[in-house]
Amino acid sequence: MLPAAGGVYPPVSLRLKTRWNGWATAQRGTAMTDTSDTPVDGPAPADARDEVPDAAPVSTAVPDAALVSAAPEAVSAVTPVPSPAPYLWTTPEPVRAGPAPGYVFVGFWRRFFAFLIDGVILTIGSYAILIPIAVAALTSADAAVLFDRNSYVVDPTTGLAMARPEALAAIRAVMPTLLGQMLIAMLLVLLLQMLYHAILWSWRGGTLGQLALGIQIRNEATGRRIGFWRACLRYVGFLISSWILFLGFVWIAFDGRKQGWHDKIAGTLVVRRVG
Numbered sequence: 694m695l696p697a698a699g700g701v702y703p704p705v706s707l708r709l710k711t712r713w714n715g716w717a718t719a720q721r722g723t724a725m726t727d728t729s730d731t732p733v734d735g736p737a738p739a740d741a742r743d744e745v746p747d748a749a750p751v752s753t754a755v756p757d758a759a760l761v762s763a764a765p766e767a768v769s770a771v772t773p774v775p776s777p778a779p780y781l782w783t784t785p786e787p788v789r790a791g792p793a794p795g796y797v798f799v800g801f802w803r804r805f806f807a808f809l810i811d812g813v814i815l816t817i818g819s820y821a822i823l824i825p826i827a828v829a830a831l832t833s834a835d836a837a838v839l840f841d842r843n844s845y846v847v848d849p850t851t852g853l854a855m856a857r858p859e860a861l862a863a864i865r866a867v868m869p870t871l872l873g874q875m876l877i878a879m880l881l882v883l884l885l886q887m888l889y890h891a892i893l894w895s896w897r898g899g900t901l902g903q904l905a906l907g908i909q910i911r912n913e914a915t916g917r918r919i920g921f922w923r924a925c926l927r928y929v930g931f932l933i934s935s936w937i938l939f940l941g942f943v944w945i946a947f948d949g950r951k952q953g954w955h956d957k958i959a960g961t962l963v964v965r966r967v968g
Contacts (some may be wrong), residue, residue, distance in 0.1 A: 699733075793916060796944045798951035799908050804963060815889060819882045821861030826878040830871050838863040885960065891924035907965045914960060923959055930955030 789888045791797040818939045830836060838844055844860035846851070856864055893900045910927075912919050919927070934941020934954045941954030951963060 697842065783824060786902065791967075792950075792964055795966055795968055796968050797964045799965050800951055801946040802822075803906055803965075804903075804945060805942075807900070807906045807908055811889075813902045814901060815886055818885055819891070822881050823878050823886060823936055826874060826881075831875040835867040835870060838867065872922055887925065887928045890928045891921055893925040894927065895921045909964055909966075911962050911964055913956075913962050919959070919961055923961070927955050927959035927966035929960055930958035933958070 730888055734855065831839070838860055843858070844857055844864070845854040845938075848855050890900060893909045894903075895918060897904060898911070903910070910919060910924075911917065912923070930941070930953075934944075945951050947952045952961075
């Protein structure tokens with residue numbers, strides 16, 4: 694750096710401004726604090742002493758405007774900082790809304806058709822349980838009184854068949870047994886449906902109907918397949934969604950993440966792979 698007129702070096706503030714260039718404004722709060730006519734306490738900063746060895750201490754500070762007129766060589770030594778190259782903005786590819794890259798939420802209709810496929814499969818399995826139990830119950834010796842023509846008589850007034858008094862007691866005795874057997878059959882059908890959904894949800898990530906349409910059931914928090922007990926909880930929510938006028942399933946069409954009540958209860962997402 695060149696000395697100013699009279700052999701006096703510019704104060705530290707101007708030398709820092711010359712050295713740091715574009716950072717001078719940021720440094721003004723520290724190195725350029727003294728712009729009055731008061732003496733500068735202490736020696737110049739280390740970097741300034743290195744830059745100008747044997748510099749005489751400055752007794753007074755001169756305002757910046759006076760320094761500019763007093764030291765034109767110092768001002769001309771400041772080289773402007775080139776402006777950075779303009780940032781080239783490119784329009785990103787449209788991102789499909791979904792839980793993760795490569796996956797999208799599955800809407801109402803695809804899940805509805807998967808439900809129909811599973812319904813056909815479960816109906817066949819349910820009849821495979823119900824029919825043998827019903828046949829065994831109705832052909833038993835206790836139930837024979839129900840199909841005996843001598844147990845009924847036609848009412849001449851109404852034309853309807855009525856149980857004879859002597860057969861009525863036998864019919865009343867056999868009905869609890871028949872109803873109990875039918876209740877057991879219904880519970881077995883419910884257990885079949887729960888195991889069908891829970892095992893396939895946890896083992897393969899979807900039922901047969903869902904897998905046929907590319908649907909997967911995933912844990913909302915981890916994105917992994919759900920475990921068996923979470924799958925059982927989801928099936929309980931499945932029943933709740935169907936009991937109240939199927940509103941839990943209709944909810945899928947209006948939910949932002951396409952979750953039904955059973956999904957919200959079990960913390961699951963229904964997704965499919967795209968691309």
